Amino acid sequence: MKNQVFYSVLMTIFFVTVGLGTYVPVEAVAAPPKNLQVFPKNTTKKVLKKKMKKMAAALDVQCDYCHNTRKMEEDTKHKKVARDMLRMTAAINKANFKGKDRVTCLTCHNGQKEPK
Numbered sequence: 217m218k219n220q221v222f223y224s225v226l227m228t229i230f231f232v233t234v235g236l237g238t239y240v241p242v243e244a245v246a247a248p249p250k251n252l253q254v255f256p257k258n259t260t261k262k263v264l265k266k267k268m269k270k271m272a273a274a275l276d277v278q279c280d281y282c283h284n285t286r287k288m289e290e291d292t293k294h295k296k297v298a299r300d301m302l303r304m305t306a307a308i309n310k311a312n313f314k315g316k317d318r319v320t321c322l323t324c325h326n327g328q329k330e331p332k
C-alpha cells in the first residue's frame with residue numbers, strides 16, 4: 217500500500233515535469249508571418265493580431281476586406297492600399313507628433329472604408 221502511494225506520487229511528479237518540459241507557447245507553433253513589409257519581420261502573432269483588429273475596427277470591416285483568409289500572406293488590392301496607409305500614418309506621426317501614435321486609421325476613417 218505504502219509502495220503504491222509512493223509510486224503514484226512519483227508518476228505525478230514525472231508527468232508534471234514532462235508536461236512542463238514539452239510546453240511550447242502557441243505562438244511558437246503557429247507559422248510566423250511570411251510577408252510583412254511595414255511591420256518588423258519578428259512581430260509576434262499576438263501584437264499583429266491586435267494591430268489587425270484595430271485596423272479592421274477603424275474601417276468597420278472584417279479581416280476578409282483586406283485578406284484572402286485562406287492565405288493571409290497574399291497581397292490583395294485593399295491590403296496594398298492599407299500598407300500605403302500604414303506608411304502614410306507613420307510619416308504623419310513622425311513629422312508632427314514625435315513619432316507617437318496620435319493619428320491612427322480611426323482618425324480619418326472613423327468606421328468608414330472611405331473617409332468622407
Ligand code: HEC
Pocket residue numbers: 248249250251252253254255256264265268269271272275277278279280281282283288289294295296298299
Ligand atoms: C485594412 C486592411 C486589413 C484588415 C482589415 C486586416 N488586415 Fe491583416 N494585414 C494587412 C496588411 C497591410 C498586412 C501586411 C503588413 C505588413 O506588410 O507589414 C497584414 C498582415 C497580416 C498577417 C500576416 C500575414 C503574413 O504571413 O505575412 C496576418 C496573420 C493578418 N494580417 C491577420 C489579420 C486578421 C486576423 C485580421 C482581422 C482581425 C486582419 N488581418 C485584418 C491589412 C489588413
Ligand code: HEC
Pocket residue numbers: 271275294295297298301302305319320321322323324325329330331
Ligand atoms: C490622413 C487620413 C487617413 C489616415 C490616417 C488613414 N487613411 Fe485610409 N484613406 C484615407 C482616404 C482619404 C482614403 C480614400 C482614398 C481615395 O478614395 O482615393 C483612404 C482609403 C483607404 C483604403 C481604401 C478604401 C477603398 O474604398 O478602396 C483603405 C483600405 C485604407 N484607407 C486603410 C487605412 C488604414 C488601414 C489606415 C491606418 C493604418 C488608414 N487607412 C489611415 C485617409 C486616411
